[in-house]
Amino acid sequence: MESKPVLLSKEDLAKYPFLRETQEYVRSIGLTLEDLSDEVGCEIVDLAAERIRSAIGRRVRIELARDLDVEILSFPVSLVMLRFIRDKLLTRRYATSEGKRVTYFLRNEEEEKILYIVMRSFNWRIRRYSERVGPFVYDYQIYFVDYVPYVPEYRGMWKIVNKPVKDGWVPVTIHEISRLVEEAVKKYVESRCLSPPPSSAPELFVEKVNEIKREWEEAKAKMELPRVAKVDRPEDAFPPCMRALLEEALAGKNLSHSARFALASFLLNIGKTVDEIIEIFRAAPDFREDIARYQVEHIAGLRGSKTKYTPFKCENMRSLGLCRWKCRGVKHPLQFYRLMLRKGRVEYEELA
Numbered sequence: 593m594e595s596k597p598v599l600l601s602k603e604d605l606a607k608y609p610f611l612r613e614t615q616e617y618v619r620s621i622g623l624t625l626e627d628l629s630d631e632v633g634c635e636i637v638d639l640a641a642e643r644i645r646s647a648i649g650r651r652v653r654i655e656l657a658r659d660l661d662v663e664i665l666s667f668p669v670s671l672v673m674l675r676f677i678r679d680k681l682l683t684r685r686y687a688t689s690e691g692k693r694v695t696y697f698l699r700n701e702e703e704e705k706i707l708y709i710v711m712r713s714f715n716w717r718i719r720r721y722s723e724r725v726g727p728f729v730y731d732y733q734i735y736f737v738d739y740v741p742y743v744p745e746y747r748g749m750w751k752i753v754n755k756p757v758k759d760g761w762v763p764v765t766i767h768e769i770s771r772l773v774e775e776a777v778k779k780y781v782e783s784r785c786l787s788p789p790p791s792s793a794p795e796l797f798v799e800k801v802n803e804i805k806r807e808w809e810e811a812k813a814k815m816e817l818p819r820v821a822k823v824d825r826p827e828d829a830f831p832p833c834m835r836a837l838l839e840e841a842l843a844g845k846n847l848s849h850s851a852r853f854a855l856a857s858f859l860l861n862i863g864k865t866v867d868e869i870i871e872i873f874r875a876a877p878d879f880r881e882d883i884a885r886y887q888v889e890h891i892a893g894l895r896g897s898k899t900k901y902t903p904f905k906c907e908n909m910r911s912l913g914l915c916r917w918k919c920r921g922v923k924h925p926l927q928f929y930r931l932m933l934r935k936g937r938v939e940y941e942e943l944a
């Protein structure tokens with residue numbers, strides 16, 4: 593499918609820094625590092641730093657600077673800053689924040705513009721399509737080679753095995769296309785931060801880089817501290833994945849089948865009773881005590897094959913979209929729990 597040409601405004605260039613048009617525009621301005629010392633240059637550096645700060649604070653900056661040139665140029669300058677800082681986690685976090693920002697903007701665009709942007713920037717093969725599969729209405733198909741590298745990391749439902757693929761074409765909605773762009777932008781940002789930094793830079797610029805670096809070190813130090821320093825109650829020893837699932841269950845969220853299995857099997861293996869677990873699931877919107885009891889008893893090995901199940905390993909939790917943490921030295925949620933009980937601390941960090 594050919595995308596229809598779309599006229600891009602300067603605001604579009606500011607919103608979508610990965611566009612070829614934006615890059616050409618940046619090149620045409622010919623900004624150098626030396627230019628960053630003058631008044632406008634300082635504005636650009638400040639905004640570039642602000643972009644990185646938003647990422648450190650896990651905020652998605654959706655506003656645009658009044659001066660669109662400053663906005664446009666702040667993106668490549670932020671990448672140069674990251675090349676100076678050379679911290680993989682910060683780069684990843686920044687990439688995530690920029691990816692989410694792009695998705696936010698895309699969600700408010702006409703379909704024609706979204707298609708133009710993605711097909712021109714990433715050369716994805718997309719064609720029109722129309723099919724309803726369950727509750728989903730798919731208006732497009734994307735060729736699997738262009739789909740697989742951009743599947744969101746923690747979302748099991750995006751896996752190609754869970755999609756009704758036909759002859760290599762994956763059905764997608766326009767919102768899913770926008771979400772794939774988020775991943776593509778992340779990869780784009782990360783790839784642009786790989787090369788070494790320039791050998792020198794103006795003093796003011798270096799000062800700003802050092803300022804951001806200090807802020808990041810402080811944020812990282814807090815992040816890497818164990819969230820639970822002391823185990824007062826058994827729940828304090830839960831790994832973050834299980835704590836999140838428990839909170840969601842108690843808040844009455846509709847957990848997926850694998851999430852319920854993971855939580856129930858974990859709780860059973862640390863000694864909770866079937867009745868206690870049923871109470872936790874009681875808030876679920878589709879709760880039915882007879883079904884919940886049957887399922888929990890099955891997991892406990894009281895029915896059917898009489899096998900008592902253990903929760904998924906960390907690797908599987910991740911591929912099912914149930915884990916977005918990295919727990920140091922841990923391969924299984926139960927191992928986290930036992931380590932916490934024994935040592936009182938396990939370090940973990942949330943992945944960007």
Ligand code: SF4
Pocket residue numbers: 831832833834905906907909910914915916917918919922923924925926928940
């Ligand atoms: S790494 Fe393992 S224990 Fe830690 S949150 Fe993820 S699944 Fe849970």
